Amino acid sequence: MPSDLAAAHYAKKTVTLLEEAGVPFVARDENPPCVPQLRPIEEFWGIVKQEVYKGGWRAASEVQLKNRIQRVLRSIREEVPRTMMERVPERVRRAERRGVNSSLH
Template identity: 40%
Template sequence: MATAHYAANVIAAYEDLNINYVPKEKNVPNVPQLRSIERFWQNLKREVYSGGWEASSHKELKQRTLLKIRQTKTPTFENLMRRVKTKIRQASRYGADSVL
């Protein structure tokens, strides 16, 4: 949650309304490495621009991107999701740097 969600008056409202929330000290910070979609985009970008390729138009970039997505094998996507829950728990216990 954003810092504003941990303001004293907000926490008091949560408690008054019996709303469960994750305490700030247990809330993992924004860690892009834990988000599979970020790794997907990173890998796709690497593939699209491999070999120094540059797009000369939006249409050409779109076509190349779609080609690289089609060429990506299913296990690649599965590997991105492997151990996500474990990594999140690890980051929660030992800090975000522990999953890098």
């Protein structure tokens, strides 16, 4: 899911793997820079963070935090990030029509 303009996210090997796996992604030439609210990864990590720290949980160590993050990631249904990616084209079109702030939740 290339979510920013990092070269590695658009490397031929990366794009080929995404296409073969049927993962939707935004083409580099359609991916606007510096618009984090259009990037599903920002929303996704917001969900992860919320779940990790749910109920006021605090990590006692880096290892404990890593383990908690891994548990949360495993608990997220596969369709959640897929749905986020599928909404990107419409969010980009809305931002083009109405301005970037229109794409905020």
